[in-house]
Amino acid sequence: MKNVVILCLIAIFTVACNQTDKKQNDESEIETESIAMATEYSSIGDEISSEDVMTTEEIAEKYKSMKPGDTIAITFKSKVNAVCQNKGCWMKMDMGDAESMVKFKDYGFFMPKDLAGAEVIVGGVAFVEEMSVEDQRHFAEDAGKSKEEIAAITEPKRTLSFISNGVLIPEDYQNQ
Structure with missing residues (x-):
């Protein structure tokens, strides 16, 4: 018992x-x-996932090892430094000690012009290219740079580039 x-x-x-x-x-x-x-996100362009997202530091390291012509499909999160003030057809994203020029696949979508300062997630293809003087001046004009700043661009430069097929924007990005 x-x-x-x-x-x-x-x-x-x-x-x-x-x-x-x-x-x-x-x-x-x-x-x-x-x-x-x-963080709730609004999606622009193709649907992308907010999982397995690289940090700014991780993507910056990837860019350092790339040469012109190399490509890598990735998704990363970073701060938006600038957006095209004409149409929202490109944005520059923080890469630590550099910036990545982000364009949108087939000009299929555009970013809000007031997105600078927000942290967004972009998916697509990263690559390195040599940007011509003409293209640099065009983007400087789109960004609202002065005539003097535009005229000071006289040499091609190595640029970190990205073609995005989709972007996740925090729903409260205006508050950032």
Whole structure:
């Protein structure tokens, strides 16, 4: 009889511990989901995922090892430094000590002109190219640079470039 009582107590204790662990796991899952949902995004262009996104530092390292002609399909998150003030047809994104010129596949979509300062997620193809003086001047004009600043552009330069097929913009980007 004594053994039966001990077995019952062990069974009750085991069930009670499992219920506590399950409750803690459920609370942990809810907390993780809350963190993941902390930033709601609006999608522009093709649907892209907010999972497996590279950081600014990670993409900057990738760019350092690339030569003109190299390409890599990636998704990364970074701060928008500037947006074309004509149509929103390009944006410059922070790469730490440089910027990446982001254009949109087939001019199929455009960014809000007031997006500078927001952190966005872009998906597409990263590459390095030599940008001509003419193209540099065109983009400087689109960015609203002065005539003097535009005239000072006299040499081609190595540029970090990106063709995006989709962008995720924080729904509250105006508040950033």
